[in-house]
Structures are given as structure tokens and as C-alpha cells.
Amino acid sequence: NEYKSYLRMASADDDGIIIEDEDIVSHPDTLNQGNQQILTFMYRNVWKIMETYGYLIVIGVVILYVAYDRLVSYLENKLSRSRSAAQNNMSSEEQLERLDAMRRARERLQADVDKAAAIEKEKQREREEKKRQEKIDDWERYKAGKGYKSKVKAEGDSCARPSYDFLGGGSDTSGRYRPSRRNFGRGGG
Numbered sequence: 001n002e003y004k005s006y007l008r009m010a011s012a013d014d015d016g017i018i019i020e021d022e023d024i025v026s027h028p029d030t031l032n033q034g035n036q037q038i039l040t041f042m043y044r045n046v047w048k049i050m051e052t053y054g055y056l057i058v059i060g061v062v063i064l065y066v067a068y069d070r071l072v073s074y075l076e077n078k079l080s081r082s083r084s085a086a087q088n089n090m091s092s093e094e095q096l097e098r099l100d101a102m103r104r105a106r107e108r109l110q111a112d113v114d115k116a117a118a119i120e121k122e123k124q125r126e127r128e129e130k131k132r133q134e135k136i137d138d139w140e141r142y143k144a145g146k147g148y149k150s151k152v153k154a155e156g157d158s159c160a161r162p163s164y165d166f167l168g169g170g171s172d173t174s175g176r177y178r179p180s181r182r183n184f185g186r187g188g189g
Contacts, residue, residue, distance in 0.1 A: 050057070090098070141147065
């Protein structure tokens with residue numbers, strides 16, 4: 001009742017609209033707490049069943065899953081056998097046409113593989129030619145008295161090893177910490 005009077009006061013303040021008693025709709029029965037006893041009773045019974053027969057239920061679910069999985073695989077095998085039987089019932093022209101389509105698809109795939117192999121072979125030949133040319137240039141440089149090309153990488157490379165090892169303390173090995181060997185109980189005094 002207080003709620004209805006509050007609505008009347010609030011709506012009177014808003015744009016002069018007044019809500020009458022017949023305009024107010026009550027909550028539906030599903031929102032009320034009447035079904036709470038039934039839900040509590042069901043929850044308690046389900047909980048008791050799970051406490052008593054929980055392991056059996058889990059084992060039963062696992063057995064049902066395995067049976068379902070085997071049944072599905074059996075049905076798939078049976079279906080594939082029936083499809084292969086239907087293919088065996090095809091006429092000789094249909095079988096020849098199917099084989100010819102498979103042959104054409106294989107030839108197309110083989111052509112793609114051959115093309116990719118030829119491209120890779122050409123790249124490999126270019127790499128070998130480049131290496132051979134570098135060796136010739138190195139030899140000519142050596143004969144001219146300029147020496148061989150330096151095989152050492154520059155110091156600015158990211159592959160170069162840093163001179164400071166933050167775990168070891170520095171580049172010299174004398175100041176590093178080394179834990180003692182664990183040889184407890186291996187004989188001795």
C-alpha cells in the first residue's frame with residue numbers, strides 16, 4: 001500500500017501524470033517465494049542420491065559414453081560399406097569416368113609438385129653458383145696479395161657474445177661462484 005502511494009506521489013511530480021490503482025500491476029506468481037519448498041526438497045533429494053550412488057552414476061556415465069562411441073563408429077563403418085557397395089554397383093562407363101577424373105586430379109597435383117620442385121632446384125643452383133663465385137673471388141684476391149676475405153663476423157652483430165655475463169660477474173672465470181659438489185655418502189671418510 002505504501003508502494004502504491006509512493007508511485008502516486010512520484011508520478012504526480014513527473015509531468016503531472018497520475019497513476020491510478022488499477023494501473024499498478026502486481027508481480028507474477030513465479031517471482032514469489034511459493035515454490036521455494038519444492039526446490040529445497042528436490043535439491044536435498046538429489047544431493048542424497050549423489051552422496052549415496054555417486055560413484056555408480058559416474059561409472060554408468062563412462063560406460064554409456066564408451067557404448068555410444070562404439071555404436072557411432074560401428075554405424076559409420078556400416079554406412080561407408082553401404083556406400084562402397086553402391087559404388088560397386090555402378091556401370092562400367094561410370095567407373096571409367098570416375099577413374100579418369102581421379103587420374104586428371106593426380107596429374108594436376110603432380111604438375112604443381114613438379115613446378116615447385118623446379119623452382120626450388122633453380123634457387124639451390126643459384127645459391128651454389130653464388131658460393132662458387134665467392135670462392136673464385138677469394139682466390140683471386142689471395143693471388144693479388146690482398147689476402148682472404150675475413151670469415152669473422154663484425155663486432156656489431158647480434159650473434160656476438162657479450163663480454164659481461166650478468167650471472168657470472170664478468171668475463172674472467174676466476175671470480176665466479178661455483179657451488180660445491182654434492183657427493184654426500186659416496187664413500188670416503
